[in-house]
Amino acid sequence: MEPAGQEITVMGWVRSFRSNRFVALNDGSTLGNLQLVVDFSQFDESLIKRIAVGTAIKSVGKLVVSQGAGQKMELQVESLEIFGDCDASVYPLQPKKHSMEFLRQIAHLRFRTNTFSAIFRIRHALAFSIHEFFHKRGFFYLHSPVITGSDAEGAGEMFRVTTLDLKKIPFTEEGEINFKEDFFSKPTNLTVSGQLEAELAALALGQVYTFGPTFRAENSNTPRHLAEFWMIEPEIAFADLNDDMDLAEDLLKYVIRSVLENCKEDLQFLHDREQEEEKQKPQNERNEMSLLDRLKFCVENQFERLSYTDAIEILKNSTPNKKRKFQFPVENWGTDLQSEHERYLVEKHFKKPVILINYPKQIKAFYMRQNEDDKTVAAMDILFPGIGEIVGGSQREERLDKLETRMQEMHIPVEEMSWYLDTRRFGTCPHAGFGLGFERLVLFVTGMSNIRDVIPFPRFPGSAEF
Numbered sequence: 493m494e495p496a497g498q499e500i501t502v503m504g505w506v507r508s509f510r511s512n513r514f515v516a517l518n519d520g521s522t523l524g525n526l527q528l529v530v531d532f533s534q535f536d537e538s539l540i541k542r543i544a545v546g547t548a549i550k551s552v553g554k555l556v557v558s559q560g561a562g563q564k565m566e567l568q569v570e571s572l573e574i575f576g577d578c579d580a581s582v583y584p585l586q587p588k589k590h591s592m593e594f595l596r597q598i599a600h601l602r603f604r605t606n607t608f609s610a611i612f613r614i615r616h617a618l619a620f621s622i623h624e625f626f627h628k629r630g631f632f633y634l635h636s637p638v639i640t641g642s643d644a645e646g647a648g649e650m651f652r653v654t655t656l657d658l659k660k661i662p663f664t665e666e667g668e669i670n671f672k673e674d675f676f677s678k679p680t681n682l683t684v685s686g687q688l689e690a691e692l693a694a695l696a697l698g699q700v701y702t703f704g705p706t707f708r709a710e711n712s713n714t715p716r717h718l719a720e721f722w723m724i725e726p727e728i729a730f731a732d733l734n735d736d737m738d739l740a741e742d743l744l745k746y747v748i749r750s751v752l753e754n755c756k757e758d759l760q761f762l763h764d765r766e767q768e769e770e771k772q773k774p775q776n777e778r779n780e781m782s783l784l785d786r787l788k789f790c791v792e793n794q795f796e797r798l799s800y801t802d803a804i805e806i807l808k809n810s811t812p813n814k815k816r817k818f819q820f821p822v823e824n825w826g827t828d829l830q831s832e833h834e835r836y837l838v839e840k841h842f843k844k845p846v847i848l849i850n851y852p853k854q855i856k857a858f859y860m861r862q863n864e865d866d867k868t869v870a871a872m873d874i875l876f877p878g879i880g881e882i883v884g885g886s887q888r889e890e891r892l893d894k895l896e897t898r899m900q901e902m903h904i905p906v907e908e909m910s911w912y913l914d915t916r917r918f919g920t921c922p923h924a925g926f927g928l929g930f931e932r933l934v935l936f937v938t939g940m941s942n943i944r945d946v947i948p949f950p951r952f953p954g955s956a957e958f
């Protein structure tokens with residue numbers, strides 16, 4: 493049916509009102525506004541006066557082919573109702589460009605800007621296509637607990653969960669905090685990862701994934717870290733490190749391709765926005781590729797796979813290392829890679845996403861499978877342009893004796909983890925998995941530069957507003 497001539501009802505917020513005649517209305521469903529044409533001679537002047545940027549209105553009218561440029565259709569307004577006025581003199585969102593920092597302070601209102609509505613529509617599309625990807629492949633969505641009684645993974649960077657009265661903390665005779673009196677009769681924290689629980693399920697259901705909030709009390713005030721972020725953690729039985737890498741690469745390509753297809757308008761908007769911003773930057777800080785090019789590039793190219801050892805060699809001999817341009821010079825095998833090193837490999841050396849494998853065991857977690865060389869573990873990190881690490885994963889140590897020994901070496905309480913070790917006692921098998929940081933993915937896909945701008949209400953050191 494041709495839309496012209498139809499009578500429709502629309503509800504939304506006024507984005508602009510000009511010449512006492514043209515209202516640009518947006519209901520959040522897309523970037524585009526609907527132009528309402530108001531014949532002001534037909535309405536009370538007092539009603540017309542109340543139409544302002546931000547006002548919530550309902551209108552009934554007829555869709556007609558637009559006379560003006562800029563839109564195909566417009567609405568000839570027949571009735572107009574105001575739900576909520578918006579006093580322009582105090583409304584923080586003015587029709588001008590606001591800085592990201594300012595918008596972060598009014599995160600409750602920033603959804604109403606083109607940039608943030610585009611970001612959150614894309615965030616939704618990404619979440620949806622992640623579920624779609626796993627569902628199509630026969631994975632089961634697992635809800636791992638948010639409150640955890642194990643601190644094996646995140647010692648030191650976890651948020652304590654307690655109902656103890658902080659003014660009257662109960663102590664044992666030895667002078668320790670008596671967690672027997674706490675809600676769960678033991679110390680508990682917010683989870684840093686759902687992996688260990690996902691492993692338990694994978695060793696029965698075959699292929700599972702989690703997609704939930706995780707919490708880290710690390711004091712990392714960076715544009716890539718949040719204290720509360722969402723993580724996708726698939727875990728697959730009967731799989732090795734190669735299967736794990738293939739799965740991660742397929743997943744990333746699938747979801748990026750799906751957003752390229754389904755969010756064209758929003759992506760184009762963010763692409764153009766970035767192009768504008770780039771013009772303000774000095775030449776040497778500009779992105780070599782535009783947002784859309786980066787996304788297509790990522791979908792079309794095989795990720796480069798190489799060992800940590802080879803990466804160290806490349807970094808050691810790199811120009812920035814020789815010229816002492818790195819904040820953390822690369823000297824010895826065994827040191828952890830910093831974001832500057834990851835980005836050098838991706839952006840300057842290979843110029844494409846990189847998967848690094850076989851890291852030194854002393855910089856990786858206890859559950860990663862030990863390689864024959866006795867020095868490295870079957871770990872893999874995926875590094876992305878502009879982001880650095882986006883995925884961290886590994887093949888898991890499925891051999892009970894090796895796992896126990898490693899846990900003892902790393903002072904992990906073996907008795908408390910007996911539930912985890914049971915999987916290795918009863919029908920263990922090779923298995924692997926990874927964690928994909930959801931906000932790092934949204935950051936990459938939207939081209940934003942700060943992770944605080946791709947989650948509705950960011951939590952970071954010193955800030956838990958809203």
Ligand code: ATP
Nearest residue numbers: 708716717718719721881882883884927928929932
């Ligand atoms: P980084 O070295 O960047 O801090 P990590 O090694 O601590 O990362 P993992 O513990 O392997 O990361 O977590 C898996 C994934 O979760 C990471 O690859 C990243 O995408 C994401 N991630 C980790 N920490 C954060 C954080 N504080 N905020 C947002 N995403 C995070």
Ligand code: MN
Nearest residue numbers: 708710712717
């Ligand atoms: Mn970290």
